[in-house]
Amino acid sequence: MLPIEFFKLQAKNLLKDYKTQETYVDQSDGNTYFRYSPSYFDIERIFLEFDWDEKHFSLMKSQHFIARILGFNKWGELIAASKDELELAKLLWDNQHKICLEDWESYIDRVEHDNGIKLDFKHKIEIFRRVFVEVEGHHNVFGDYRLKKQS
Numbered sequence: 001m002l003p004i005e006f007f008k009l010q011a012k013n014l015l016k017d018y019k020t021q022e023t024y025v026d027q028s029d030g031n032t033y034f035r036y037s038p039s040y041f042d043i044e045r046i047f048l049e050f051d052w053d054e055k056h057f058s059l060m061k062s063q064h065f066i067a068r069i070l071g072f073n074k075w076g077e078l079i080a081a082s083k084d085e086l087e088l089a090k091l092l093w094d095n096q097h098k099i100c101l102e103d104w105e106s107y108i109d110r111v112e113h114d115n116g117i118k119l120d121f122k123h124k125i126e127i128f129r130r131v132f133v134e135v136e137g138h139h140n141v142f143g144d145y146r147l148k149k150q151s
Contacts (some may be wrong), residue, residue: 003086007066007078010093013040014062021054041145069093069145071101084121091128096145098138104128 001009017038025032034054036043046065047054063075070089072078081089092101099107111127112118119127132138 003090004079006090007070007093008063010040011059011062011066011075014043014046014065015057015059017041017043018057018062038147040147042143042147045143046145069096069101071105082121084125088121088125088128091125091133095128095132095138097140097143098132100140100142103140104132107131 017036017040020037020039021034022036023032023034046052050065050068052061060075063078067073067075067078070078070092072081072089078086078089092099092104108119108124108127
């Protein structure tokens with residue numbers, strides 16, 4: 001499956017998880033809350049971290065989330081990305097249990113700064129594979145947005 005097709009599927013999976021939403025009223029405070037029975041994503045964490053309205057979620061919001069955790073500002077940028085950018089995005093997706101986007105970006109910034117260079121995507125992919133894919137022991141302290149690793 002091509003990376004862009006894979007990311008489209010993930011956006012649809014996130015929307016499926018959202019559609020498991022049930023409302024309930026807490027008897028102790030009388031407030032209405034939502035709960036989910038997700039299969040793919042830690043959807044409650046996503047709503048908390050992104051401060052989204054749980055009453056109004058759509059495929060567009062789902063696509064936006066997927067783009068954001070891969071380092072793109074919006075879905076349109078992800079769709080227009082080069083083959084190398086998409087390859088790196090897929091590596092980030094598959095290894096989010098090892099490193100979060102912010103830590104990866106900081107790592108690359110340090111490498112570029114310390115060496116006085118600007119890396120292209122091919123070199124970033126090579127570094128990511130050598131440092132994070134091929135080496136066990138990395139752990140993303142912020143956790144993984146996925147409930148289980150998805151291929």
